[in-house]
Amino acid sequence: MYTLSAGIWEKFFKKKDYYVVIVGLDNAGKTTFLEQTKSHFVKDYGVLNPSKITATVGLNTGNVELNNTCLHFWDLGGQESLRELWATYYDDANAMIFVVDATRSDLFPIVASQFKEVMANEIVQNIPVLVAVNKSEMEGAAAAAEVRMLLEDDNHRSDLAVLPVSALEGTNIERCVHWIVRSLASQPLYL
Amino acid sequence: MDKVSHVLRNGWNWIKLKFLALWHFLFRRKSDEPEFYDPEAMASKKASGTLPPQQQVVHKVIMVGTGGVGKSALTLQFMYDEFVEEYEPTKADSYRKKVVLDGEECSIDILDTAGQEDYSAIRDNYYRSGEGFICVFSILDMESFEATNEFREQILRVKNSDSSVPIVLVGNKGDMRDQRVVSAELCRQRAEQWGCHYVETSAKRRENVDKVFYDLMREMKRRKGGSQAQTGIDASASSGRKKRSGIKKHCTIL
Ligand SMILES: Nc1nc2c(ncn2[C@@H]2O[C@H](COP(=O)(O)OP(=O)(O)OP(=O)(O)O)[C@@H](O)[C@H]2O)c(=O)[nH]1
Ligand SMILES: Nc1nc2c(ncn2[C@@H]2O[C@H](COP(=O)(O)OP(=O)(O)O)[C@@H](O)[C@H]2O)c(=O)[nH]1
Ligand SMILES: [Mg+2]
Ligand SMILES: [Mg+2]
Numbered sequence: 257m258y259t260l261s262a263g264i265w266e267k268f269f270k271k272k273d274y275y276v277v278i279v280g281l282d283n284a285g286k287t288t289f290l291e292q293t294k295s296h297f298v299k300d301y302g303v304l305n306p307s308k309i310t311a312t313v314g315l316n317t318g319n320v321e322l323n324n325t326c327l328h329f330w331d332l333g334g335q336e337s338l339r340e341l342w343a344t345y346y347d348d349a350n351a352m353i354f355v356v357d358a359t360r361s362d363l364f365p366i367v368a369s370q371f372k373e374v375m376a377n378e379i380v381q382n383i384p385v386l387v388a389v390n391k392s393e394m395e396g397a398a399a400a401a402e403v404r405m406l407l408e409d410d411n412h413r414s415d416l417a418v419l420p421v422s423a424l425e426g427t428n429i430e431r432c433v434h435w436i437v438r439s440l441a442s443q444p445l446y447l
Numbered sequence: 448m449d450k451v452s453h454v455l456r457n458g459w460n461w462i463k464l465k466f467l468a469l470w471h472f473l474f475r476r477k478s479d480e481p482e483f484y485d486p487e488a489m490a491s492k493k494a495s496g497t498l499p500p501q502q503q504v505v506h507k508v509i510m511v512g513t514g515g516v517g518k519s520a521l522t523l524q525f526m527y528d529e530f531v532e533e534y535e536p537t538k539a540d541s542y543r544k545k546v547v548l549d550g551e552e553c554s555i556d557i558l559d560t561a562g563q564e565d566y567s568a569i570r571d572n573y574y575r576s577g578e579g580f581i582c583v584f585s586i587l588d589m590e591s592f593e594a595t596n597e598f599r600e601q602i603l604r605v606k607n608s609d610s611s612v613p614i615v616l617v618g619n620k621g622d623m624r625d626q627r628v629v630s631a632e633l634c635r636q637r638a639e640q641w642g643c644h645y646v647e648t649s650a651k652r653r654e655n656v657d658k659v660f661y662d663l664m665r666e667m668k669r670r671k672g673g674s675q676a677q678t679g680i681d682a683s684a685s686s687g688r689k690k691r692s693g694i695k696k697h698c699t700i701l
Contacts, residue, residue: 392538401539401558401573410503416543431535438527444545444552445526447661 271326274440277345280355281363281370282334285390287312288423289355290331294318296429306424311335325437329353339370346379351436355388358397358420368406375409384415384439386432392420393427415439504553505543506667507576508660511598512583513591514562517619520650521583522559525660530651537561539573548664555664574605579613579667581659584629586618586647592629592637599641613666614643615659622649 278286287309295303297320316331330345332338354374356367374380387407389400400420407418417435421428510518519537523529526544540559545552558573582598584591595616606612616638618629631647638645644662648655 399539399569401541401560402569404541404558405573405576410505412543413545415545418541420538420540428538431540438529442527442544444547445555446547447549447657447664 271321271324273326273328274350274436275328275330275348276351276353276436277342277349278329278331278353278355279339279342279374280334280353280388281357281367282311282336282338284334284355284357285388285423286331286334286353286355287316289353289388289390289421289429290316290318290329292423292426292429293320293329293433296426297322297433313338320433322433323437325440327433327436342374343377346377349379349383351384351386351440352380353386353388353432353436355390355423356403357391358389358400358403359391359394361398364398364403364406371407372409375411381411381413384417384436385412386436386439387416387418388423388432389418389420390423393422393425415442504668504671505556506546506553506664507556507558507578508581508663508667509558509560509574509577509579510581510583511560511602512562512617513588513594516562516583516585516588516591517648517650518562518581518583519559521581521617521619521648521656521659522557524650524653525656526557528653530653546664548661548668553664553668555660570601571605574602577602578670579615579663581615581617581663583617583619585620586627586629586634587620587623589628592618592633595637610642611670613663613670614641615663616641616643616645617659618645618647619650621647621654622652 278290280286288306291304291306291309294301298318312331312333313335314333316329318329318331320327320329330349332342332345352374354371357363375385387403389398389403391397392400397420400418404418417432417439419428419432419435421432423429510522512518514536515534519535519540520530522540522542523531526542537559538561541557542559543554543556546555547553558577560570580598580602582595582602584595586592599614602612602614603610616634618634634645634647646655646659646662648659650656
Protein backbone atom coordinates (compact mmCIF):
# COMPACT_ATOMS: atom_id res chain seq x y z
CA MET A 257 0.00 0.00 0.00
CA TYR A 258 2.79 2.33 0.88
CA THR A 259 4.62 1.73 -2.34
CA LEU A 260 1.42 2.21 -4.29
CA SER A 261 0.61 5.53 -2.72
CA ALA A 262 4.20 6.62 -2.92
CA GLY A 263 4.13 5.67 -6.57
CA ILE A 264 0.96 7.63 -7.16
CA TRP A 265 2.38 10.58 -5.33
CA GLU A 266 5.45 10.45 -7.47
CA LYS A 267 3.44 10.05 -10.63
CA PHE A 268 1.30 13.09 -10.00
CA PHE A 269 3.09 15.64 -7.98
CA LYS A 270 6.73 15.20 -8.59
CA LYS A 271 8.21 16.94 -11.54
CA LYS A 272 8.86 14.61 -14.39
CA ASP A 273 12.36 14.64 -15.72
CA TYR A 274 13.10 14.08 -19.36
CA TYR A 275 16.39 14.08 -21.20
CA VAL A 276 16.58 15.64 -24.62
CA VAL A 277 19.64 15.10 -26.77
CA ILE A 278 20.46 17.72 -29.42
CA VAL A 279 22.43 16.51 -32.43
CA GLY A 280 23.19 17.65 -35.98
CA LEU A 281 26.18 18.55 -38.14
CA ASP A 282 28.68 21.07 -36.88
CA ASN A 283 27.71 24.69 -37.38
CA ALA A 284 24.02 23.77 -37.70
CA GLY A 285 23.17 25.93 -34.69
CA LYS A 286 22.63 23.46 -31.88
CA THR A 287 24.32 25.51 -29.20
CA THR A 288 22.58 28.67 -30.37
CA PHE A 289 19.28 26.77 -30.25
CA LEU A 290 19.92 25.72 -26.68
CA GLU A 291 20.94 29.22 -25.61
CA GLN A 292 17.82 30.65 -27.21
CA THR A 293 15.67 28.02 -25.49
CA LYS A 294 17.16 28.90 -22.13
CA SER A 295 16.60 32.59 -22.68
CA HIS A 296 12.92 31.90 -23.49
CA PHE A 297 12.16 29.59 -20.62
CA VAL A 298 14.58 30.31 -17.82
CA LYS A 299 13.78 33.39 -15.80
CA ASP A 300 16.50 36.03 -15.63
CA TYR A 301 18.73 34.04 -17.88
CA GLY A 302 21.64 36.12 -19.10
CA VAL A 303 21.71 35.49 -22.82
CA LEU A 304 25.05 34.52 -24.17
CA ASN A 305 26.18 36.75 -26.98
CA PRO A 306 25.84 34.60 -30.14
CA SER A 307 29.30 35.66 -31.23
CA LYS A 308 30.70 34.11 -28.04
CA ILE A 309 29.45 30.66 -29.01
CA THR A 310 32.23 28.48 -30.32
CA ALA A 311 32.24 24.98 -31.72
CA THR A 312 31.22 22.50 -29.05
CA VAL A 313 33.72 19.84 -28.13
CA GLY A 314 32.37 18.49 -24.87
CA LEU A 315 28.78 18.82 -23.81
CA ASN A 316 26.57 21.81 -23.07
CA THR A 317 23.64 21.29 -20.79
CA GLY A 318 20.57 23.28 -19.97
CA ASN A 319 17.47 22.70 -17.86
CA VAL A 320 14.07 24.10 -18.65
CA GLU A 321 11.00 23.75 -16.48
CA LEU A 322 7.45 24.08 -17.65
CA ASN A 323 4.07 22.46 -16.92
CA ASN A 324 5.41 20.31 -14.13
CA THR A 325 8.00 18.92 -16.51
CA CYS A 326 11.72 19.38 -16.39
CA LEU A 327 13.59 19.06 -19.65
CA HIS A 328 17.31 18.40 -19.45
CA PHE A 329 19.02 19.27 -22.70
CA TRP A 330 22.30 17.81 -23.84
CA ASP A 331 23.91 19.71 -26.66
CA LEU A 332 26.62 17.66 -28.32
CA GLY A 333 29.38 18.55 -30.73
CA GLY A 334 28.62 18.01 -34.39
CA GLN A 335 32.08 17.77 -35.90
CA GLU A 336 32.69 14.60 -37.78
CA SER A 337 35.06 13.11 -35.22
CA LEU A 338 32.58 13.82 -32.43
CA ARG A 339 29.54 12.20 -34.03
CA GLU A 340 30.43 8.74 -32.78
CA LEU A 341 29.81 10.02 -29.28
CA TRP A 342 26.15 10.81 -29.92
CA ALA A 343 25.10 7.20 -29.49
CA THR A 344 26.51 7.07 -25.96
CA TYR A 345 23.80 9.53 -24.91
CA TYR A 346 20.86 7.71 -26.50
CA ASP A 347 20.39 5.23 -23.67
CA ASP A 348 19.07 7.89 -21.34
CA ALA A 349 17.39 10.12 -23.90
CA ASN A 350 13.62 10.59 -23.91
CA ALA A 351 13.52 12.82 -26.97
CA MET A 352 15.83 14.07 -29.69
CA ILE A 353 16.29 17.35 -31.52
CA PHE A 354 18.05 17.08 -34.85
CA VAL A 355 19.22 20.48 -36.10
CA VAL A 356 19.73 21.13 -39.81
CA ASP A 357 21.30 24.21 -41.39
CA ALA A 358 18.78 25.12 -44.10
CA THR A 359 21.20 27.42 -45.89
CA ARG A 360 23.70 24.68 -46.65
CA SER A 361 21.93 22.60 -49.26
CA ASP A 362 25.36 21.41 -50.37
CA LEU A 363 25.50 19.46 -47.11
CA PHE A 364 22.06 17.88 -47.47
CA PRO A 365 23.38 14.51 -48.68
CA ILE A 366 25.51 14.30 -45.56
CA VAL A 367 22.59 15.43 -43.42
CA ALA A 368 20.43 12.71 -44.93
CA SER A 369 22.97 9.97 -44.34
CA GLN A 370 23.62 11.19 -40.77
CA PHE A 371 19.91 11.17 -40.09
CA LYS A 372 19.61 7.67 -41.42
CA GLU A 373 22.42 6.57 -39.19
CA VAL A 374 20.82 8.18 -36.15
CA MET A 375 17.48 6.58 -37.00
CA ALA A 376 19.06 3.15 -37.21
CA ASN A 377 19.33 3.20 -33.44
CA GLU A 378 16.53 1.32 -31.77
CA ILE A 379 16.18 3.75 -28.90
CA VAL A 380 15.88 6.72 -31.22
CA GLN A 381 13.24 4.89 -33.24
CA ASN A 382 11.03 4.88 -30.19
CA ILE A 383 11.37 8.43 -28.90
CA PRO A 384 9.92 11.68 -30.28
CA VAL A 385 12.22 13.39 -32.76
CA LEU A 386 12.05 17.06 -33.64
CA VAL A 387 13.88 18.24 -36.74
CA ALA A 388 14.69 21.92 -36.35
CA VAL A 389 15.25 23.44 -39.78
CA ASN A 390 17.47 26.26 -38.64
CA LYS A 391 18.57 29.60 -40.12
CA SER A 392 15.21 29.78 -41.89
CA GLU A 393 15.24 33.58 -41.65
CA MET A 394 18.04 33.71 -44.21
CA GLU A 395 17.41 34.39 -47.86
CA GLY A 396 17.73 31.20 -49.86
CA ALA A 397 17.17 28.89 -46.89
CA ALA A 398 15.55 25.62 -47.87
CA ALA A 399 11.87 25.22 -46.97
CA ALA A 400 11.09 22.89 -44.10
CA ALA A 401 8.96 20.81 -46.45
CA GLU A 402 12.00 20.25 -48.60
CA VAL A 403 14.04 19.06 -45.65
CA ARG A 404 11.12 16.87 -44.66
CA MET A 405 11.30 15.03 -47.95
CA LEU A 406 15.03 14.66 -47.59
CA LEU A 407 14.60 12.89 -44.28
CA GLU A 408 11.98 10.31 -45.19
CA ASP A 409 12.33 7.42 -42.80
CA ASP A 410 10.26 4.33 -42.24
CA ASN A 411 11.90 3.03 -39.09
CA HIS A 412 10.78 5.72 -36.71
CA ARG A 413 7.84 4.60 -34.59
CA SER A 414 7.27 7.61 -32.38
CA ASP A 415 6.16 11.19 -33.04
CA LEU A 416 8.08 13.33 -35.49
CA ALA A 417 7.93 17.05 -36.22
CA VAL A 418 9.82 19.13 -38.76
CA LEU A 419 9.65 22.82 -37.89
CA PRO A 420 11.42 25.81 -39.44
CA VAL A 421 13.24 27.87 -36.80
CA SER A 422 15.71 30.64 -36.39
CA ALA A 423 17.89 30.00 -33.40
CA LEU A 424 19.48 33.38 -33.87
CA GLU A 425 16.23 35.36 -33.79
CA GLY A 426 14.29 32.95 -31.61
CA THR A 427 11.55 32.24 -34.15
CA ASN A 428 9.51 29.11 -33.41
CA ILE A 429 11.71 28.10 -30.47
CA GLU A 430 8.77 28.08 -28.08
CA ARG A 431 6.73 25.99 -30.48
CA CYS A 432 9.54 23.45 -30.59
CA VAL A 433 9.78 23.14 -26.83
CA HIS A 434 6.02 22.86 -26.45
CA TRP A 435 5.94 20.16 -29.05
CA ILE A 436 8.60 18.21 -27.18
CA VAL A 437 6.60 18.41 -23.96
CA ARG A 438 3.38 17.40 -25.67
CA SER A 439 4.86 14.53 -27.61
CA LEU A 440 6.53 13.11 -24.50
CA ALA A 441 3.10 12.66 -22.96
CA SER A 442 1.21 11.65 -26.05
CA GLN A 443 -0.26 8.30 -26.96
CA PRO A 444 -1.14 6.84 -30.35
CA LEU A 445 -4.52 7.96 -31.61
CA TYR A 446 -7.38 5.54 -31.89
CA LEU A 447 -9.80 6.25 -34.69
CA MET B 448 -15.86 35.94 -17.66
CA ASP B 449 -13.34 34.80 -20.24
CA LYS B 450 -10.81 34.43 -17.48
CA VAL B 451 -13.10 32.21 -15.45
CA SER B 452 -13.74 29.90 -18.37
CA HIS B 453 -10.05 29.82 -19.10
CA VAL B 454 -9.24 28.79 -15.56
CA LEU B 455 -12.01 26.21 -15.61
CA ARG B 456 -10.79 24.77 -18.88
CA ASN B 457 -7.25 24.58 -17.61
CA GLY B 458 -8.44 22.89 -14.46
CA TRP B 459 -10.45 20.42 -16.42
CA ASN B 460 -7.52 19.65 -18.68
CA TRP B 461 -5.35 19.13 -15.65
CA ILE B 462 -7.82 16.70 -14.13
CA LYS B 463 -8.11 14.87 -17.44
CA LEU B 464 -4.36 14.61 -17.68
CA LYS B 465 -3.98 13.31 -14.14
CA PHE B 466 -6.74 10.84 -14.67
CA LEU B 467 -5.11 9.52 -17.79
CA ALA B 468 -1.81 9.28 -15.98
CA LEU B 469 -3.46 7.37 -13.15
CA TRP B 470 -5.06 5.04 -15.62
CA HIS B 471 -1.78 4.27 -17.27
CA PHE B 472 -0.01 3.97 -13.98
CA LEU B 473 -2.50 1.46 -12.64
CA PHE B 474 -3.24 -0.64 -15.68
CA ARG B 475 -0.52 -0.36 -18.21
CA ARG B 476 2.52 -0.94 -16.09
CA LYS B 477 2.12 -4.67 -15.91
CA SER B 478 2.49 -5.26 -19.60
CA ASP B 479 6.16 -5.07 -20.36
CA GLU B 480 5.44 -5.80 -23.94
CA PRO B 481 5.22 -2.55 -25.89
CA GLU B 482 1.63 -2.05 -26.83
CA PHE B 483 1.95 -1.99 -30.54
CA TYR B 484 4.64 -4.49 -31.04
CA ASP B 485 2.95 -7.74 -31.63
CA PRO B 486 5.55 -10.42 -32.27
CA GLU B 487 3.06 -12.84 -33.70
CA ALA B 488 1.66 -10.37 -36.15
CA MET B 489 5.12 -9.19 -37.10
CA ALA B 490 6.22 -12.74 -37.66
CA SER B 491 3.28 -13.50 -39.89
CA LYS B 492 3.96 -10.34 -41.84
CA LYS B 493 7.55 -11.34 -42.30
CA ALA B 494 6.59 -14.85 -43.33
CA SER B 495 4.20 -13.69 -45.99
CA GLY B 496 6.93 -11.41 -47.25
CA THR B 497 4.64 -8.51 -48.05
CA LEU B 498 6.13 -5.99 -45.67
CA PRO B 499 9.47 -5.70 -43.94
CA PRO B 500 8.99 -6.13 -40.20
CA GLN B 501 8.85 -2.47 -39.21
CA GLN B 502 7.62 -0.73 -42.31
CA GLN B 503 4.09 0.46 -42.16
CA VAL B 504 1.52 2.40 -44.07
CA VAL B 505 1.95 6.17 -43.95
CA HIS B 506 -0.91 8.41 -44.97
CA LYS B 507 0.36 11.76 -46.20
CA VAL B 508 -2.06 14.58 -45.60
CA ILE B 509 -1.64 18.23 -46.57
CA MET B 510 -3.59 21.06 -44.95
CA VAL B 511 -4.42 23.88 -47.36
CA GLY B 512 -6.41 27.09 -47.08
CA THR B 513 -5.85 30.81 -46.55
CA GLY B 514 -4.09 32.16 -43.47
CA GLY B 515 -5.95 32.32 -40.20
CA VAL B 516 -8.72 29.85 -40.99
CA GLY B 517 -7.53 27.29 -38.43
CA LYS B 518 -5.34 24.77 -40.25
CA SER B 519 -2.78 24.69 -37.46
CA ALA B 520 -5.47 24.72 -34.81
CA LEU B 521 -7.12 21.65 -36.36
CA THR B 522 -3.80 19.87 -36.70
CA LEU B 523 -2.76 20.46 -33.10
CA GLN B 524 -6.20 19.71 -31.72
CA PHE B 525 -6.29 16.43 -33.61
CA MET B 526 -2.84 15.31 -32.57
CA TYR B 527 -2.43 16.71 -29.08
CA ASP B 528 -5.82 17.87 -27.81
CA GLU B 529 -4.61 21.38 -27.64
CA PHE B 530 -5.98 24.72 -28.74
CA VAL B 531 -3.88 27.85 -28.99
CA GLU B 532 -5.86 31.07 -28.86
CA GLU B 533 -3.28 33.46 -30.25
CA TYR B 534 -2.46 33.42 -33.93
CA GLU B 535 1.05 32.54 -34.98
CA PRO B 536 1.49 32.31 -38.73
CA THR B 537 2.83 28.97 -39.89
CA LYS B 538 5.64 28.56 -42.37
CA ALA B 539 5.49 24.87 -43.19
CA ASP B 540 5.29 22.58 -40.22
CA SER B 541 5.16 18.88 -40.62
CA TYR B 542 4.23 16.18 -38.16
CA ARG B 543 4.04 12.44 -38.06
CA LYS B 544 2.14 10.40 -35.55
CA LYS B 545 1.04 6.85 -34.96
CA VAL B 546 -2.63 6.16 -35.50
CA VAL B 547 -4.72 3.05 -35.04
CA LEU B 548 -7.30 3.23 -37.78
CA ASP B 549 -10.09 0.66 -37.59
CA GLY B 550 -7.85 -1.50 -35.45
CA GLU B 551 -4.95 -1.29 -37.84
CA GLU B 552 -1.74 0.46 -37.04
CA CYS B 553 -0.49 3.13 -39.42
CA SER B 554 1.04 6.59 -39.38
CA ILE B 555 -0.34 9.93 -40.36
CA ASP B 556 1.96 12.52 -41.83
CA ILE B 557 0.51 16.02 -41.77
CA LEU B 558 2.01 18.95 -43.60
CA ASP B 559 0.56 22.17 -42.22
CA THR B 560 1.18 24.84 -44.83
CA ALA B 561 1.28 28.61 -44.72
CA GLY B 562 -1.74 30.51 -46.02
CA GLN B 563 0.04 32.41 -48.74
CA GLU B 564 2.86 30.75 -50.54
CA ASP B 565 5.11 32.77 -52.75
CA TYR B 566 7.44 30.13 -54.14
CA SER B 567 5.21 27.85 -56.10
CA ALA B 568 7.81 25.47 -57.51
CA ILE B 569 8.50 24.05 -54.08
CA ARG B 570 4.83 24.03 -53.25
CA ASP B 571 4.05 21.97 -56.33
CA ASN B 572 6.72 19.60 -55.23
CA TYR B 573 5.18 18.92 -51.87
CA TYR B 574 1.63 18.94 -53.13
CA ARG B 575 2.80 16.12 -55.35
CA SER B 576 3.92 14.16 -52.32
CA GLY B 577 0.52 14.55 -50.68
CA GLU B 578 -1.95 11.69 -50.91
CA GLY B 579 -4.90 13.41 -49.29
CA PHE B 580 -5.85 17.04 -48.79
CA ILE B 581 -7.80 18.93 -46.18
CA CYS B 582 -9.08 22.15 -47.66
CA VAL B 583 -9.99 24.52 -44.84
CA PHE B 584 -11.92 27.77 -44.81
CA SER B 585 -13.56 29.78 -42.06
CA ILE B 586 -17.34 29.99 -42.07
CA LEU B 587 -16.88 33.58 -40.87
CA ASP B 588 -14.88 34.61 -43.91
CA MET B 589 -16.29 34.55 -47.43
CA GLU B 590 -12.92 35.24 -49.01
CA SER B 591 -11.41 32.13 -47.47
CA PHE B 592 -14.33 30.15 -48.89
CA GLU B 593 -13.83 31.60 -52.35
CA ALA B 594 -10.14 30.73 -52.17
CA THR B 595 -10.86 27.02 -51.70
CA ASN B 596 -11.62 26.72 -55.42
CA GLU B 597 -8.18 27.99 -56.22
CA PHE B 598 -6.51 25.57 -53.82
CA ARG B 599 -8.38 22.69 -55.37
CA GLU B 600 -7.34 23.76 -58.84
CA GLN B 601 -3.72 23.82 -57.76
CA ILE B 602 -4.04 20.36 -56.30
CA LEU B 603 -5.68 18.99 -59.42
CA ARG B 604 -3.07 20.60 -61.64
CA VAL B 605 -0.26 18.96 -59.71
CA LYS B 606 -2.12 15.65 -59.63
CA ASN B 607 -2.62 15.69 -63.41
CA SER B 608 -6.32 16.47 -63.11
CA ASP B 609 -7.02 13.25 -61.26
CA SER B 610 -10.28 14.36 -59.70
CA SER B 611 -10.47 11.29 -57.51
CA VAL B 612 -7.65 12.51 -55.26
CA PRO B 613 -9.05 12.41 -51.71
CA ILE B 614 -10.05 15.88 -50.50
CA VAL B 615 -12.19 16.91 -47.57
CA LEU B 616 -13.75 20.37 -47.53
CA VAL B 617 -13.73 21.77 -44.00
CA GLY B 618 -15.64 24.79 -42.72
CA ASN B 619 -13.94 25.73 -39.46
CA LYS B 620 -14.86 28.00 -36.52
CA GLY B 621 -18.20 26.25 -36.17
CA ASP B 622 -18.40 27.42 -32.55
CA MET B 623 -19.30 30.86 -33.92
CA ARG B 624 -22.20 29.84 -36.16
CA ASP B 625 -24.26 32.82 -35.04
CA GLN B 626 -21.86 35.03 -36.99
CA ARG B 627 -21.55 32.80 -40.02
CA VAL B 628 -21.15 34.42 -43.42
CA VAL B 629 -20.83 31.32 -45.56
CA SER B 630 -24.20 29.60 -45.57
CA ALA B 631 -24.42 25.87 -44.96
CA GLU B 632 -26.21 25.53 -48.28
CA LEU B 633 -23.28 27.06 -50.15
CA CYS B 634 -20.80 24.74 -48.47
CA ARG B 635 -22.88 21.70 -49.28
CA GLN B 636 -23.17 22.77 -52.89
CA ARG B 637 -19.45 23.14 -53.29
CA ALA B 638 -18.75 19.76 -51.79
CA GLU B 639 -21.29 18.23 -54.15
CA GLN B 640 -19.67 19.98 -57.06
CA TRP B 641 -16.28 18.65 -56.00
CA GLY B 642 -17.62 15.22 -55.19
CA CYS B 643 -16.18 15.22 -51.69
CA HIS B 644 -17.26 15.30 -48.05
CA TYR B 645 -18.05 18.54 -46.30
CA VAL B 646 -17.38 18.68 -42.57
CA GLU B 647 -18.08 21.62 -40.31
CA THR B 648 -15.63 21.77 -37.42
CA SER B 649 -14.63 23.74 -34.39
CA ALA B 650 -10.97 23.40 -33.61
CA LYS B 651 -11.66 25.36 -30.47
CA ARG B 652 -14.25 22.96 -29.07
CA ARG B 653 -12.87 19.90 -30.79
CA GLU B 654 -16.05 19.34 -32.74
CA ASN B 655 -15.81 16.96 -35.69
CA VAL B 656 -12.03 17.21 -35.71
CA ASP B 657 -11.48 13.47 -35.58
CA LYS B 658 -14.14 12.97 -38.22
CA VAL B 659 -12.23 15.05 -40.76
CA PHE B 660 -9.08 13.00 -40.43
CA TYR B 661 -10.95 9.74 -40.06
CA ASP B 662 -12.96 10.24 -43.25
CA LEU B 663 -9.90 11.25 -45.20
CA MET B 664 -7.68 8.46 -43.97
CA ARG B 665 -10.30 5.85 -44.70
CA GLU B 666 -10.60 7.08 -48.22
CA MET B 667 -6.84 7.12 -48.64
CA LYS B 668 -6.67 3.63 -47.29
CA ARG B 669 -9.34 2.48 -49.69
CA ARG B 670 -7.42 3.97 -52.59
CA LYS B 671 -4.30 2.16 -51.53
CA GLY B 672 -6.32 -1.01 -51.68
CA GLY B 673 -5.42 -2.18 -48.23
CA SER B 674 -8.89 -2.53 -46.81
CA GLN B 675 -10.19 -6.04 -46.99
CA ALA B 676 -10.72 -6.24 -43.26
CA GLN B 677 -13.23 -3.68 -42.13
CA THR B 678 -13.57 -3.91 -38.39
CA GLY B 679 -15.78 -0.85 -38.40
CA ILE B 680 -16.13 2.23 -36.30
CA ASP B 681 -16.93 0.32 -33.13
CA ALA B 682 -13.25 -0.69 -32.97
CA SER B 683 -12.51 2.72 -31.55
CA ALA B 684 -14.76 2.12 -28.59
CA SER B 685 -13.45 -1.30 -27.69
CA SER B 686 -10.75 -2.18 -25.21
CA GLY B 687 -7.02 -2.33 -25.79
CA ARG B 688 -7.03 -6.11 -25.80
CA LYS B 689 -9.63 -6.25 -28.48
CA LYS B 690 -7.75 -3.72 -30.54
CA ARG B 691 -4.71 -5.85 -30.48
CA SER B 692 -6.58 -8.90 -31.62
CA GLY B 693 -7.98 -6.75 -34.40
CA ILE B 694 -4.48 -6.03 -35.62
CA LYS B 695 -3.63 -9.68 -35.47
CA LYS B 696 -6.65 -10.66 -37.45
CA HIS B 697 -5.85 -8.23 -40.17
CA CYS B 698 -2.28 -9.28 -40.46
CA THR B 699 -3.09 -12.92 -40.88
CA ILE B 700 -5.31 -11.98 -43.76
CA LEU B 701 -2.41 -10.08 -45.23
N1 LIG C 1 21.69 33.28 -39.68
C1 LIG C 1 21.64 32.39 -38.67
N2 LIG C 1 22.78 31.97 -38.10
C2 LIG C 1 22.68 31.09 -37.09
C3 LIG C 1 21.43 30.62 -36.62
N3 LIG C 1 21.65 29.75 -35.63
C4 LIG C 1 22.99 29.66 -35.46
N4 LIG C 1 23.62 30.48 -36.34
C5 LIG C 1 25.07 30.67 -36.47
O1 LIG C 1 25.66 29.45 -36.87
C6 LIG C 1 26.96 29.31 -36.28
C7 LIG C 1 27.10 27.98 -35.55
O2 LIG C 1 26.25 27.92 -34.43
P1 LIG C 1 26.49 26.90 -33.21
O3 LIG C 1 25.30 27.02 -32.34
O4 LIG C 1 27.82 27.07 -32.61
O5 LIG C 1 26.48 25.51 -34.01
P2 LIG C 1 26.59 24.03 -33.37
O6 LIG C 1 25.60 23.20 -34.07
O7 LIG C 1 26.49 24.09 -31.91
O8 LIG C 1 28.03 23.57 -33.86
P3 LIG C 1 28.97 22.48 -33.13
O9 LIG C 1 28.99 22.82 -31.68
O10 LIG C 1 30.30 22.60 -33.79
O11 LIG C 1 28.37 21.16 -33.41
C8 LIG C 1 27.11 30.51 -35.35
O12 LIG C 1 27.89 31.48 -36.02
C9 LIG C 1 25.70 31.00 -35.14
O13 LIG C 1 25.66 32.38 -34.88
C10 LIG C 1 20.24 31.11 -37.25
O14 LIG C 1 19.11 30.78 -36.92
N5 LIG C 1 20.40 31.98 -38.27
N1 LIG D 1 -13.46 30.57 -32.52
C1 LIG D 1 -12.60 29.80 -33.16
N2 LIG D 1 -11.35 30.27 -33.42
C2 LIG D 1 -10.49 29.45 -34.08
C3 LIG D 1 -10.86 28.13 -34.47
N3 LIG D 1 -9.80 27.58 -35.10
C4 LIG D 1 -8.81 28.49 -35.10
N4 LIG D 1 -9.22 29.63 -34.48
C5 LIG D 1 -8.41 30.85 -34.28
O1 LIG D 1 -8.08 31.38 -35.55
C6 LIG D 1 -6.75 31.88 -35.56
C7 LIG D 1 -5.94 31.26 -36.68
O2 LIG D 1 -5.76 29.88 -36.46
P1 LIG D 1 -4.58 29.05 -37.12
O3 LIG D 1 -4.83 27.62 -36.82
O4 LIG D 1 -3.26 29.58 -36.73
O5 LIG D 1 -4.84 29.34 -38.68
P2 LIG D 1 -3.98 28.87 -39.94
O6 LIG D 1 -3.30 30.07 -40.46
O7 LIG D 1 -5.00 28.36 -40.92
O8 LIG D 1 -3.06 27.80 -39.50
C8 LIG D 1 -6.17 31.60 -34.18
O9 LIG D 1 -6.25 32.78 -33.42
C9 LIG D 1 -7.07 30.53 -33.62
O10 LIG D 1 -7.16 30.64 -32.21
C10 LIG D 1 -12.19 27.67 -34.15
O11 LIG D 1 -12.60 26.56 -34.45
N5 LIG D 1 -13.00 28.54 -33.50
MG1 LIG E 1 27.71 23.63 -30.41
MG1 LIG F 1 -1.08 27.82 -39.45
